[in-house]
Amino acid sequence: MTFELSHFNAALLFALCASTVFGITQRSTPRDMFRYGAYCFALFVGGVIVAAWAMWMIKH
Amino acid sequence: MANPQKAAVLPGSTKAAPAQTTSMATIAPLAGWLLPGLGHFIQRRYLRGLLLMLSVFIMFFAGLGMQGKVYSFNTGDLLDILGFIGDLGSGLLYFAARIMDWGIGNIHRAVADYGTKYIVVAGLLNFIAAVDAHHIAIGKKP
Numbered sequence: 001m002t003f004e005l006s007h008f009n010a011a012l013l014f015a016l017c018a019s020t021v022f023g024i025t026q027r028s029t030p031r032d033m034f035r036y037g038a039y040c041f042a043l044f045v046g047g048v049i050v051a052a053w054a055m056w057m058i059k060h
Numbered sequence: 061m062a063n064p065q066k067a068a069v070l071p072g073s074t075k076a077a078p079a080q081t082t083s084m085a086t087i088a089p090l091a092g093w094l095l096p097g098l099g100h101f102i103q104r105r106y107l108r109g110l111l112l113m114l115s116v117f118i119m120f121f122a123g124l125g126m127q128g129k130v131y132s133f134n135t136g137d138l139l140d141i142l143g144f145i146g147d148l149g150s151g152l153l154y155f156a157a158r159i160m161d162w163g164i165g166n167i168h169r170a171v172a173d174y175g176t177k178y179i180v181v182a183g184l185l186n187f188i189a190a191v192d193a194h195h196i197a198i199g200k201k202p
Contacts, residue, residue, distance in 0.1 A: 003125025003175075010174050013122060014181070017115040021185040024108050025192040028201055 008048070015044030085197040092190040094151040099193025112189045119182035120153050123163075128175020130154070130163025143176070149183025 005013065023037025084103070092099020097113030100106075124130075131144040147154050157163050163179065166172040195201040 002127060003122055005122070005126065005171065005174075007171075007174075010126070010171065010178075013118070014178065017119045018181065018185060020111055020115045021188060024111060025188050 011048045012045065015041050015048070019044060085194055088193040088197040089190040092193040093149070093186065096151065096153070096186045096189060099190055100196070103193065103196050105196065112186075116150065116182050116186045116189070117153070119178050119185065120150055120157075123175040123178030123182060124157065126175030126178065127166040127169055127172040128163060128177070128179045129165030129172070130157045130179060132158065143180055146180035146183045149185075149187040150179070151186065154183065 019037045019040035022040045023033045023035075027033045027036045088099040088103055090099075091102055092112075095113075096116035097109035097111075100109030100112060129143075131140060131147045133144055134140050150157075165176065192201065
């Protein structure tokens with residue numbers, strides 16, 4: 001059983017699963033859970049994009 | 061010397077309710093650790109339990125699919141010990157992986173290292189979920 005994912009897709013899957021758990025466990029109401037989960041997901045993905053551009057700029 | 065304030069807050073009539081809370085406060089996190097989401101299911105938080113279960117299962121099996129490594133008990137490098145503790149958080153999934161000899165790891169694939177991290181993080185997320193089940197059981201969270 002092997003699973004092929006690009007680096008970006010692996011980061012997206014990681015962000016989705018981690019932010020789901022963070023949202024459910026760190027907030028009390030369903031609305032807050034959804035908002036916090038979406039916030040964490042945006043931070044994860046935003047962090048990946050910023051880090052990717054930073055590495056690109058260091059290289060060039 | 062006895063503390064009169066402490067004695068005042070320990071009447072015999074209030075002992076039944078905490079005893080009930082204590083049993084669920086122990087069972088829920090234990091069940092949640094053994095099977096991700098079960099701690100929420102037994103407290104009738106079905107949707108939360110399902111989402112937690114899906115998240116941990118997807119991360120764990122995606123990690124195995126990427127040929128990540130499942131750590132065994134060790135007393136060597138500190139990072140290996142921490143990896144074992146993280147993996148152990150997946151509960152029965154970890155023991156199943158060890159019994160079935162899954163997660164040998166593949167040092168020739170860069171993505172296999174991601175898989176190793178996926179498996180560790182699946183366990184750590186399940187620890188958080190188990191603590192959440194405990195908080196629900198003691199009434200700290202709705």
